[in-house]
Amino acid sequence: MSNWLEKHLPKIVLGPSFLVIILFVYGFIAWTAWISFTRSRLMPKYDIDGFIQYQRLFDSPRWEVAIDNLFIFGFLFILISMLLGLVIAIFLDQKIRIEGALRTIYLYPMALSLIVTGTAWKWILNPGLGLESVIKGWGFKDFTFDWVINPDFAIYTVVIAGVWQASGFVMALFLAGLRSVDQEIIKAAQVDGVPTLRIYTAIIIPSMAPIFLSAFIVLAHLAIKSFDLVIALTGGGPGYATDLPATYMYTMAFSRGDIGQAASSAIIMMLVVFAVVVPYLYSELRNKNDQ
Amino acid sequence: MINNINNTNYTNLLLRFLLYFILIVFVLYYLLPLFVMITTSLKSLEEIRTGSLVSLPRNITFEAWGTAWSSACTGIQCEGLRPFFWNSIFIAIPAVFISTLIGALNGYVVAQWRFRGANIIFALMLFGCFIPFQVILLPMARILGLMDLAGSITGLIFVHVIYGIGFTTLFFRNYYVNIPNELVKAAKIDGATFLRIFWSIFLPLSLPIIVVTVIWQFTQIWNDFLFGVSFSQAGTQPITVALNNIVNSTTGVKEYNVDMAAAIIAAMPTLIVYVFAGKYFIRGLTAGSVKG
Numbered sequence: 159m160s161n162w163l164e165k166h167l168p169k170i171v172l173g174p175s176f177l178v179i180i181l182f183v184y185g186f187i188a189w190t191a192w193i194s195f196t197r198s199r200l201m202p203k204y205d206i207d208g209f210i211q212y213q214r215l216f217d218s219p220r221w222e223v224a225i226d227n228l229f230i231f232g233f234l235f236i237l238i239s240m241l242l243g244l245v246i247a248i249f250l251d252q253k254i255r256i257e258g259a260l261r262t263i264y265l266y267p268m269a270l271s272l273i274v275t276g277t278a279w280k281w282i283l284n285p286g287l288g289l290e291s292v293i294k295g296w297g298f299k300d301f302t303f304d305w306v307i308n309p310d311f312a313i314y315t316v317v318i319a320g321v322w323q324a325s326g327f328v329m330a331l332f333l334a335g336l337r338s339v340d341q342e343i344i345k346a347a348q349v350d351g352v353p354t355l356r357i358y359t360a361i362i363i364p365s366m367a368p369i370f371l372s373a374f375i376v377l378a379h380l381a382i383k384s385f386d387l388v389i390a391l392t393g394g395g396p397g398y399a400t401d402l403p404a405t406y407m408y409t410m411a412f413s414r415g416d417i418g419q420a421a422s423s424a425i426i427m428m429l430v431v432f433a434v435v436v437p438y439l440y441s442e443l444r445n446k447n448d449q
Numbered sequence: 450m451i452n453n454i455n456n457t458n459y460t461n462l463l464l465r466f467l468l469y470f471i472l473i474v475f476v477l478y479y480l481l482p483l484f485v486m487i488t489t490s491l492k493s494l495e496e497i498r499t500g501s502l503v504s505l506p507r508n509i510t511f512e513a514w515g516t517a518w519s520s521a522c523t524g525i526q527c528e529g530l531r532p533f534f535w536n537s538i539f540i541a542i543p544a545v546f547i548s549t550l551i552g553a554l555n556g557y558v559v560a561q562w563r564f565r566g567a568n569i570i571f572a573l574m575l576f577g578c579f580i581p582f583q584v585i586l587l588p589m590a591r592i593l594g595l596m597d598l599a600g601s602i603t604g605l606i607f608v609h610v611i612y613g614i615g616f617t618t619l620f621f622r623n624y625y626v627n628i629p630n631e632l633v634k635a636a637k638i639d640g641a642t643f644l645r646i647f648w649s650i651f652l653p654l655s656l657p658i659i660v661v662t663v664i665w666q667f668t669q670i671w672n673d674f675l676f677g678v679s680f681s682q683a684g685t686q687p688i689t690v691a692l693n694n695i696v697n698s699t700t701g702v703k704e705y706n707v708d709m710a711a712a713i714i715a716a717m718p719t720l721i722v723y724v725f726a727g728k729y730f731i732r733g734l735t736a737g738s739v740k741g
Contacts, residue, residue, distance in 0.1 A: 167643040168562035171554050175614055176570045182592075182611050183577040186585040193587065202591075249472055262727055263476050266483075268734060269723035270716050271672035273689045277696050277712040278482040281489065281705055282502065292502050326479065330731060383581050386674040390693055404675075407583045412679065417587060424583040435579045443572070 187428065194421035202417055211422035221423065224401040227313050228430075231402065232381035234317045235324070239377055240370070242321065243328025248358065250329070251336045261333070264326035272323065276390025279319040280306065309399035312392050316384070316400060319391055324380060328373050335369035336362065371438065378434045382427060403427045490514060490710035497705050513706035517714055521707050523694035526683065530714050533691035537671055539602055540687055544609035545666045551610070552617020552662060553655065557647050559618065560625035561633050571622065578615040585612075586679050593680060600682030608680060609670050616669075617662050620736060624658040625651065657729075664726055665733035668719050688715045 163170075194211050196203045215221050246264060250257055267275060282288050285304040293301045305311035339362050347357050385404035392400040394409070401409075403423055411420035485502060490513050492506040500507070519529040559571045589608060590599070598604030628651070636646045677687040686694075692715045696708045723730050 164642055168558045168564055168567075171643075172558045172567065172570060175551060175555050175574070175618070178611055179570075179574050179577050179615070182585065182589070183580060184573070186588040187580065189588040190584050202587075246472075246475055249468055252468060254469075254472065260472055260476060262724075263479055265727070265731065266720065266723055267479065269668060269719045269730060271674065271689050271692075271719070273672075273674050273693050274712045274716040275482070277692065277708060278486050280696070281709065282482060282485055284705075287497065287705070288502050295501055322479070322482065327734060331735065334735070379579065386689070389674070389678075390696070393697065404581070404583055407586075408675075408679075411587055411590075420583075420587060424581070424586070427581045428584045431579060431581050439576070439579075 190421045190424055193417060194425045196418060198418040198421070200415040200417065211418040212426075215419060215422050215426070218419075220398050220401060221403075221406060223398055224403050224406040224423075227400060227402050228382065230313055231316055231320070231384065232378065234314070235320045235381050236374060236377040238317065238321045239325045239328050240373055242325040243373065244332050244363075246325070246329045247332035247336055250333055261330070264329055266326070267323045268327045270323070272386035273390045275319055275323050276387050279315065279322070280391050283315050283318075306392060307396055309396045312396060312400045316388055316391055319387055320381075320384065323387070324377060328377070331369055331373050331376075332366070335366040339365050375434060375438050379431065382431050382434070403430075486709045486713055490517075490706050490713060492706055494702070494704060494706060513704065513710040514714075516704070516707045517695070517710035521695045521704075521711060522698050523686075523691045524683075524698060530688060530691055530695070530711055532684070533686055533688045534714065536602060536681075536685055537688040540605045540609065541667055541670045544606045544613065544670050545663055547606075548610045548613035548617045548666055549659065549662050551614050552619075553621045553652070553659070554647070555614065555618040556621025556623075556625050557651055559622045561628070561630060561651075562643070571618070574615045574618055577612075578619065582612065582675055586675075590679065600680065600685055602685050604680055605676060605685070605687070608676050609673070612676075613666055613669070617666065620658055620662045620665070620733070621655070623736065624655070628654065660726065660729045661733045661736070664722055664729050667722065668730065668733075671719050691715075 192204070192206075193202055195206050195208065197205070197207050197210060250260060254260065283303070283306040284290075285302070285307060288303075290301060290303040293303070306315045343361060344357060347361060352360075383404060384402055385408065388394055388400055388402055388405050394401045394405045403426065407420050407423040407427065410416045410423060488504070488506055489497060489502075491509045491511070492500065493508065493510055493512070496507060517530055519531050520527055521529045523530075523533070555574075559567055593599045593604045593608075596604075596607075598607060632650060633646055636650060641649070671687075672689060673687065674689045674693070677690045678693075681687065681690060692711050695711050
């Protein structure tokens with residue numbers, strides 16, 4: 159008996175986690191997917207009724223705003239975070255004496271809750287008392303900076319706060335990448351008199367391609383899941399001008415009582431995440447198996 | 450790395466100066482929100498209205514901190530952040546402990562006791578780390594209701610453990626996979642059992658990865674908002690939800706200094722962890738985000 163137990167203990171240990179993952183991840187995804195094909199409103203109904211929820215979703219002007227915002231936010235957030243992260247990483251890689259201290263400062267936002275970040279930026283961007291009044295105080299009387307309450311520009315304030323939070327992390331990724339480039343090649347290029355800028359553009363940055371991909375995946379993943387930051391910074395407003403798919407889903411699920419819409423928007427979010435992550439995971443796993 | 454030491458001419462000195470200047474400008478950019486939060490929290494409302502966002506407080510007052518901690522309103526309740534701070538502690542500590550323990554055992558099995566299908570189980574777990582949690586919110590709310598855990602601290606612990614084990618397993622698996630399998634084989638020949646090998650050989654080697662995992666899980670759970678706002682009710686909300694309620698509470702005069710003090714209080718535990726164990730935090734961040 160104890161022999162049998164000893165033999166099967168590894169399976170018995172992993173078993174419960176396996177069941178939990180199957181039920182609470184995959185089972186739940188299946189449930190949500192099922193509901194997204196029904197006419198469920200306040201209460202779930204289980205009669206399949208085609209793509210009615212998806213039709214409603216894509217007919218909804220609010221969802222259209224959410225998707226547009228996801229593209230605007232995602233594009234700018236990823237682009238600016240990567241550029242800023244790369245520039246700071248390269249600058250930090252020049253034998254800076256206080257590098258450790260600087261790195262600590264650039265990275266601390268990642269330890270903060272996005273609700274804290276959103277609260278802080280909401281205050282800084284406050285039109286009456288924030289940055290606007292500071293710059294007015296410097297003598298620029300006509301200066302206005304009311305993005306956070308302006309429906310056309312509010313989404314850009316989410317970009318500002320998001321970049322502030324995540325760019326230090328991208329910097330850390332790139333810095334690790336710069337350090338892993340083969341120093342012999344760089345030395346050889348220097349001996350040959352290749353200018354520094356050219357060494358970066360022709361040797362170092364191309365060899366960091368996998369890290370660019372990782373950073374992109376991480377940032378895209380963060381962008382699609384963004385929820386806390388919008389809630390804290392703009393609450394999705396003014397109106398629903400800064401809605402993202404995540405806030406749309408939450409509103410439908412918990413304040414509108416429209417489970418069908420919540421389920422279908424959640425499924426779309428998942429498909430977007432998978433479109434980004436699956437090719438990456440696949441290639442990662444394949445590379446590992448090749449080795 | 451690229452630095453021509455032989456060139457000590459003016460241009461080089463100037464470039465060097467410029468480099469430090471730019472790096473300091475970035476420092477200011479990253480520190481600005483923290484600076485503004487701290488200074489605003491120490492000002493009186495009167496000074497906030499008449500003064501400037503970026504000026505230092507003329508008369509330092511800790512009144513806002515007191516209000517934020519014990520009497521600010523989060524909706525109809527006016528007890529400050531204190532009860533919610535404790536909620537977060539009571540959620541985070543058991544959830545971190547349980548998910549780390551499960552992750553260590555799972556990682557040990559996946560890395561060292563491979564059986565047929567173990568890799569598939571691991572892949573399924575890994576994949577689960579990537580899903581946007583919106584996709585499980587609705588069924589989870591129902592299941593918590595059926596289990597009679599809706600709106601309870603226990604329910605939140607349960608949710609955090611379930612969606613934490615993917616990451617904790619990943620961390621431990623990646624750590625244990627570097628320990629040679631011969632160790633397990635030798636111990637087995639000497640008659641050591643599965644649990645005995647874990648307890649006497651693997652656990653003593655695991656301190657660094659335990660620290661990384663605990664810090665990662667603590668930061669994740671402390672900073673969580675989505676689960677907190679979806680699965681809690683008036684008395685069981687975690688601190689992030691309470692902070693958001695204080696900031697968006699519409700009753701009475703808008704007290705910006707209280708908002709900022711509340712934000713700092715909510716950020717304090719993870720900031721302290723970052724300051725004292727930043728190295729481990731960053732290690733978790735890179736491992737957790739790149740590979741998981």
